[in-house]
Amino acid sequence: MKLLIVSDSHGDRSMIKTLKNRYENDVDALIHCGDSELRAVDPVLEGFHVVRGNCDLDQRFPDELLLDVQGYKIFTTHGHLFQIKSSLLNLAYRAKELEADFVFFGHSHLLGVEKIEGILFLNPGSILLPRGGNERTYAILEQDDTCTVRFFNDQHEELKSLRREF
Template identity: 35%
Template sequence: MKIVVVSDSHSLRKPLDMVLDKHADADYFLHAGDICLDPSEYPKFITVCGNNDYYDYPLEITLNLGKHKLIMFHSHLFSYFKREEKMMKKAKEMGCDIIVYGHTHVAYYEVKDGIHILNPGSIYHARDGRPPSYAIMMIDDQTGEISVEFEFLK
């Protein structure tokens, strides 16, 4: 299963269009908030509400992905202090082993305590000195093994 994950595009259409075209074979397109566009413009993206979104997006979404369950939100919902711990607690309460989040504009992936934690970075503007980015998550249909790769835009 191929899952393309973006976040924090802040009204930019060109990178979203590029991702849709380049990865037409994806099973899912996820947007972790701050799309800042009307939901009718990008219906292929499953999108959550970011702190700059003023349309009717849900604050969080859960998805069953084979042997895994994913929760996605924009991390402005959690205070800065101990944010990752709070996100992990929420995931465990919801029975999820994958967290997808946005807001920080920093690409990040780690597995902690059996939970895959993924921030695709910002497809608009990174805040860590690297180029804008998005992520591709692959889940093996047979084994359930998860791999993540980042794509950095030039």
Template identity: 35%
Template sequence: MKIGILSDTHMIKDCIDKTIPYLKECDLIIHAGDNFSDSKYIHNMTKVGIMAVKGNCDFDNVEDELIFDVEDKVIFLCHGDKYNVKYGLDEIEAKAKSIDADIVIFGHTHTPLNLKKDNIIYINPGSVSLPRGVDYKSFSIINLENNNIRIEQIRL
């Protein structure tokens, strides 16, 4: 299964549009918030199923975190602001361990991260519109095949 992961798109359609050719090839798209309305736009442009949460800049009446299974992997999706990810991963790690997550996807920092710690994979795709801490815009694609996880960072 091929999963596209974005966060912190902030309604900048020119930047989002650059991701569409990649995302059309995915089986699922995950959006980690800011802005939730962008997930609807992405779905309309790709016709691919999407899982999305709201971020700290969203006012939609939708979930701010989700836990779901894909290919026998437990995925925890949140924006990250409620777990203070700008100041470290301690709080989100505690949550991940408490729910036996295999993969944690979050945003908020606008800085890409791909880290495996204690058999949990933490992914922040960065931002396709307003990156911080790096000089490139980015999102991620995960390939889940036969219990093998391959993560690719796409730089725009």
């Protein structure tokens, strides 16, 4: 399984279009963790699984998605409804309730990945407005015999120091 995960694009249609054109034929799913600030019917989002963020006005986006990709349960939410800036505890409770294998979220604009009690939690950072001195980023997750998460900047250069294997 190979997934593209992006978040917090805040109206940047060109980067979403670039990512879609670059990866849509190379990944099993394109996932946007919210705050696209686009309409749900915007053609640039076609092919993406998108959740609603705190800056998204279009109520047609769901607050949560539970996807099955190649037998893996993938829980996606923006994060603001789970207070992720304070702790991942509420998000972890929901992930366990859903029996998720992977959890993707945004909101903090800070990239990160960790495994908690067998569940992988991933925030791809922000592709437009990063915080904490980080670059604009998105993530690619590959799951085969092992799980590999790679972060890329907006120039599509892999940030090798941030590559993680689980």
